[in-house]
Amino acid sequence: MNKKIALRLVGACCLMTFGAGANASIVPTFQGSSAAAAGGFTFNYDAQLTTDQGLSTSAPSGNASYGSRFVIYDFAGYIAGSAFSTNNLFTAAAELVSTGLTKVPGEIDDSSLYNLVFTYTGADFRTIGGPYESFDLGTFGARSTFSNTVMSSFSGVGVKNTGVPVADGGTAGTAAFNQGSVLAPVAPIPEASTWAMLLIGFGGIGSTIRRRKRDAAKASLQLRAI
């Protein structure tokens, strides 16, 4: 138990150390959660556009086009209407099923839990002529009734900006897809010690009932003897 607390403290410490500089190719990283005045807990995710990727509302891949966006799967305890984006070029929404994107191998989208969806709505940005400097996209997130976290996954679509432009037969300006793991809220599960306590409690009740029954039987026997 002590070891666990120590690990959590180290984790929190690392969170603070890494939090300020986290960056990603439309890869969201969990930055922490805090109790919200409006109710529940606010989960904050950081996202930065990496040097080799851009943003577009329509980038070709094969015979189809894909708008830049990223999805955080299975955000349990989602509070309706709480999805937010500090970047006004991204809309924030929630949906139960997110179709049309590749998921992390083996990951299944639980259709009973909301996915957070952040969709780019601005003009083409850094779609060719890369690499550029890293670009901070801002903070994204939502509120949950839960404060515990579990490993979930994300899927993002950006634009590959390196090489010859797609208009000239190259690949700069084509859709780039990213997937990986990200922390999401989860309903709390009692710890092993809690289960043990519950078991001891039930055991105690059981033995008390048994003892009382035995005592009552003894008492009735004594009554007959009298």
Add this chain to the structure above:
Amino acid sequence: MRSNIALRLAAMFCLCSFSMSAQASLIPTLDSIVADAINGGNVYSYDGILAPDQGLSTSAINPGNGLNYISKIVIFDFGGYIDNTVFSTNTLFDASVELVSPGLPIAMGFADNAALYNLVFTYNGPDQRMTGGPYAQLDLGTFGASSVLANTMMSSFSAAGVKNTGTPFAMGGEAGTAAFNQGSVLVPANAVPEPSTWALLLIGFGSIGVVMRRGSVRQGRKLQAI
């Protein structure tokens, strides 16, 4: 036709200007095509730089399915591959080919053609940049192979790396977990005649037909005259 030549020149120019600085989150970009003096055909060189938010490992956990993933880059359907020409300038990456590459997601809108070789560049070094990111960009070197073909077409790539931002996985976070990227990349392909070439062929056949017909009509008249 003239605008086509102009476009190709522009493309070559872009290739030259971008090749020095092209970089990616394990995203390969076609860098150059030069004649292969030893094996014949052409050497296709791809550039790869590790993005600030990704690391390399021979076994990064993907919590989605509980499997471990080796960091690697796959370039699908490299047409006209010349045996034993696949190469990597980075000794920490093994270069090989395979007809099918199961286990990795493929970019949306593409399929792996089992008749064409895929180039596979597999990391074999020690774990690096697994946690504590982002870091400075890292040039991974040049990867590629030779092909008997000189034309290019749009194909796809798939890569597995490591997400290095956030709390380390050992402490319940995301850093150190597998990260996946897919997108478009140019590969060698058979020359497909352009519409103007087809038109030329059609005109040619047409004129042969006309000449033959005229010839037979004249022959007929001559015979009638006799």
